[in-house]
Amino acid sequence: GAVVSQHPSRVICKSGTSVKIECRSLDFQATTMFWYRQFPKQSLMLMATSNEGSKATYEQGVEKDKFLINHASLTLSTLTVTSAHPEDSSFYICSASRTSGRWNEQFFGPGTRLTVL
Amino acid sequence: GENVEQHPSTLSVQEGDSAVIKCTYSDSASNYFPWYKQELGKRPQLIIDIRSNVGEKKDQRIAVTLNKTAKHFSLHITETQPEDSAVYFCAAAFQGGKLIFGQGTELSVKP
Numbered sequence: 001g002a003v004v005s006q007h008p009s010r011v012i013c014k015s016g017t018s019v020k021i022e023c024r025s026l027d028f029q030a031t032t033m034f035w036y037r038q039f040p041k042q043s044l045m046l047m048a049t050s051n052e053g054s055k056a057t058y059e060q061g062v063e064k065d066k067f068l069i070n071h072a073s074l075t076l077s078t079l080t081v082t083s084a085h086p087e088d089s090s091f092y093i094c095s096a097s098r099t100s101g102r103w104n105e106q107f108f109g110p111g112t113r114l115t116v117l
Numbered sequence: 118g119e120n121v122e123q124h125p126s127t128l129s130v131q132e133g134d135s136a137v138i139k140c141t142y143s144d145s146a147s148n149y150f151p152w153y154k155q156e157l158g159k160r161p162q163l164i165i166d167i168r169s170n171v172g173e174k175k176d177q178r179i180a181v182t183l184n185k186t187a188k189h190f191s192l193h194i195t196e197t198q199p200e201d202s203a204v205y206f207c208a209a210a211f212q213g214g215k216l217i218f219g220q221g222t223e224l225s226v227k228p
Contacts, residue, residue: 032213032214034216043218043219044206045218046215049214049215091158095216097214104148104149104214105149105163105166108161110159110160111158111159113158
């Protein structure tokens with residue numbers, strides 16, 4: 001149990017376009033989902049925390065109008081990178097924590113490699 | 118602020134030797150400390166975690182120790198094998214359950 005999927009796994013887009021990434025918890029309900037960004041040879045940087053049915057909480061320095069997060073249900077959160085530019089090229093990873101069970105344990109999706117040309 | 122410091126950034130050991138990675142965290146209220154192994158292009162894989170009500174936890178060749186007073190925790194890998202080579206991240210849970218990650222340690226185990 002505790003499987004998290006992401007779609008797409010890879011995306012290449014032109015500068016100025018918007019890209020949507022989906023994160024799903026397949027076999028559990030996720031009260032909270034998290035979005036991270038990871039540049040090559042760097043750590044995972046938390047972008048935002050999203051709770052089902054409420055607005056996401058963004059980390060300092062993350063533009064909420066550029067990175068739109070929607071957590072519409074207990075199994076789905078989406079991250080939309082609006083007007084993407086080459087500097088947004090990165091590995092985006094989501095994670096989810098369960099409504100029950102061990103508190104704070106997060107389950108990670110496989111990540112989405114975004115390349116902006 | 119919310120901060121996790123991890124050292125060293127790179128670590129090279131001979132097969133069979135032990136490896137130790139250390140982390141410190143900023144918030145004394147943090148109570149959950151996971152360690153992840155990440156291979157290139159893959160998701161982080163939880164290898165062991167510890168909660169603040171214990172000082173040490175062991176799982177076969179891997180152990181984690183926690184010193185809450187010093188706000189310090191460490192990963193110990195014994196009898197290292199080439200397949201242990203990867204990037205390892207520590208993390209600490211902060212308010213709201215969010216995880217803040219350390220900078221990562223690239224471990225290389227030489228046969």
